[in-house]
């Protein structure tokens with residue numbers, strides 16, 4: 455079994471429900487060990503769209519990194535089919551952040567996720583569930599000390 459971290463985001467419809475449903479679908483092939491709080495987060499990139507809700511989950515899986523990507527993409531597709539809005543914001547986005555300490559750089563898959571350490575919507579929930587994590591030899595704790603990201607709000611529920 456391999457330890458993995460995934461980032462989930464949504465900015466359409468009932469965001470908590472979307473994230474909860476995605477975690478339920480993920481649990482068919484991933485043993486979910488930890489799920490972060492829900493975070494309301496300012497959109498990164500294109501600003502003129504609703505705020506996102508983001509979480510990070512930790513789990514273990516028998517899937518290879520490539521099969522994990524196929525699986526997460528099948529969940530994105532399945533959820534997109536439920537409500538179709540052309541060019542609309544996202545019902546669900548699932549990114550693979552980390553897979554053990556594996557490094558992959560192919561056309562379809564880059565692990566660790568290349569933009570993860572710049573993104574508050576990834577780093578805050580990741581730090582919440584795994585504060586002792588080391589990424590590329592650097593401790594998450596050190597990274598968070600100097601971290602100045604976009605606006606983010608942790609929900610208490």
Ligand SMILES: Nc1ncnc2c1ncn2[C@@H]1O[C@H](COP(=O)(O)OP(=O)(O)OP(=O)(O)O)[C@@H](O)[C@H]1O
Pocket residue numbers: 523547548549550551561562563564565566567568569
């Ligand atoms: N670690 C990864 N996790 C998920 N997708 C990845 C990863 N590395 C590369 N990809 C590739 O990224 C492609 C585009 O994914 P997507 O459309 O979800 O991007 P995005 O979510 O808009 O941007 P970002 O990757 O910056 O979050 C996917 O088809 C996939 O092949």
Ligand SMILES: Nc1nc2c(c(=O)[nH]1)N=C(CO)CN2
Pocket residue numbers: 462463464495496497498499500506508547575
């Ligand atoms: N706050 C936030 N911003 C984003 C997000 C996201 O999940 N959260 N996902 C994006 C495309 O992957 C682009 N911008």
